[in-house]
Amino acid sequence: MRQDMLIAQGLTSPFKKGDESAVELQTMALARLRQLSAHEVGHTLGLSHNFAASQIGRSSVMDYPHPLVEIDKFGEVMLNNAYASGIAQWDKLTIKYAYSEFNEQDEAQGLKNIRKQISDSGIPFITDQDSRAGSMAHPNASLWDNGSDPSEELLRVLKVRRVALNQFGEASIKNDVPWSTLEKILVPVYLFHRFQSDAAAKLIGGLNYEYSHRAEDTENKSVKQLSEVSSARQQRALEVLLKTMSSEELAIPKNILSMIPPPAYGYPRDRENFTGNALPSFDALSAVATAASHTLELLLDPSRAARLIQQKALNPNNIGLAKVQTDIVNSSWKKSTKYPYLAEVQRNINWAVLKQLFSLAVDEEATPQVRAITHLSLRELQSWLKNKRSGSTPQKAMLIQAKKDIEQFLNSDTKELVPSIKPIPPGSPIGTL
Numbered sequence: 001m002r003q004d005m006l007i008a009q010g011l012t013s014p015f016k017k018g019d020e021s022a023v024e025l026q027t028m029a030l031a032r033l034r035q036l037s038a039h040e041v042g043h044t045l046g047l048s049h050n051f052a053a054s055q056i057g058r059s060s061v062m063d064y065p066h067p068l069v070e071i072d073k074f075g076e077v078m079l080n081n082a083y084a085s086g087i088a089q090w091d092k093l094t095i096k097y098a099y100s101e102f103n104e105q106d107e108a109q110g111l112k113n114i115r116k117q118i119s120d121s122g123i124p125f126i127t128d129q130d131s132r133a134g135s136m137a138h139p140n141a142s143l144w145d146n147g148s149d150p151s152e153e154l155l156r157v158l159k160v161r162r163v164a165l166n167q168f169g170e171a172s173i174k175n176d177v178p179w180s181t182l183e184k185i186l187v188p189v190y191l192f193h194r195f196q197s198d199a200a201a202k203l204i205g206g207l208n209y210e211y212s213h214r215a216e217d218t219e220n221k222s223v224k225q226l227s228e229v230s231s232a233r234q235q236r237a238l239e240v241l242l243k244t245m246s247s248e249e250l251a252i253p254k255n256i257l258s259m260i261p262p263p264a265y266g267y268p269r270d271r272e273n274f275t276g277n278a279l280p281s282f283d284a285l286s287a288v289a290t291a292a293s294h295t296l297e298l299l300l301d302p303s304r305a306a307r308l309i310q311q312k313a314l315n316p317n318n319i320g321l322a323k324v325q326t327d328i329v330n331s332s333w334k335k336s337t338k339y340p341y342l343a344e345v346q347r348n349i350n351w352a353v354l355k356q357l358f359s360l361a362v363d364e365e366a367t368p369q370v371r372a373i374t375h376l377s378l379r380e381l382q383s384w385l386k387n388k389r390s391g392s393t394p395q396k397a398m399l400i401q402a403k404k405d406i407e408q409f410l411n412s413d414t415k416e417l418v419p420s421i422k423p424i425p426p427g428s429p430i431g432t433l
Ligand SMILES: [Zn+2]
Pocket: 039, 043, 049, 433
């Protein structure tokens, strides 16, 4: 409830005067509790999670719902539709299947009819095993996501995040609250897109499938039980995910930074804050690296990488691992940024890219071919760096250091060369049961 209130507060910055009651925050948190109550009763009645339901019109309370935050016609953040109310179609059909009573001779046919109704509803059932890990592949199944198309929803969520960041500041805290607490309220706003990124990443190297059983009447029916997510959808997901690691999206506005002093006495940082290197100040650049790494870990996951290679082998039109890595490097190291602050943000993203390439190149879970392609990407970056003319002093320093690090890495294969990125703070909209 507290986490939900925090999200709502950061997104709406409702305290223009500082003493408003901001009842909409509590309304949203209570809507979430109401939804959660239905969810837990669903478990008691025997239902599993269905993480595909949020993509088909919020069709089950057994998904994990992310608040569906919208922008109204005045450009204001709106929480009215954050959570659905009532139980939904998939819940009704599955309860009907579990609890309908039939005469003994009618039961088999009766259950078969309900199964057909479930199938005809078009709502897939995909549960924890295919949804929780960021490495998974089902395009419909994610926790804390919304919308029918994960990539387009991610773009929409980034727009909501931008509106929230633009108004973030004095109105994000009540009167008599330390300014330094803005740092904690900023976290869920800054990372507002994180769970939708998880959903979009599932499209890359993604697979459409269900827990299908052989049917009685398979004659003349296709036995094909899975298909790759189309190349166009994979490419689009990549394009949108690269936005989540762009300097323009990740640079924390300077006016926000100017309002956040080191923690006030009695209000220490805790695990819900960003951790940083620039103590005691709020480390705006470390937060950038943390956010970029969230996307990079998804894109350069060893299972996803292996699937990309397999899909490319089966169909040359698929994007493949090499192209994913080329696009990542082109959108980071090879991007030139003029303004000093944005350029420093970009350098932090670049180091995060390098670290993730190093990690994948020596990942024990990665196949030899995944590691080979990743090494090749590093060699290509190395030769690009050799011919690169440097600009400002920090830029020059980065280029020299990167050349040295890559060379040393390629000679020794150790991922300890680039300092670790600070971990992402926890931020699920509510406890996960
Ligand atoms: Zn549950």
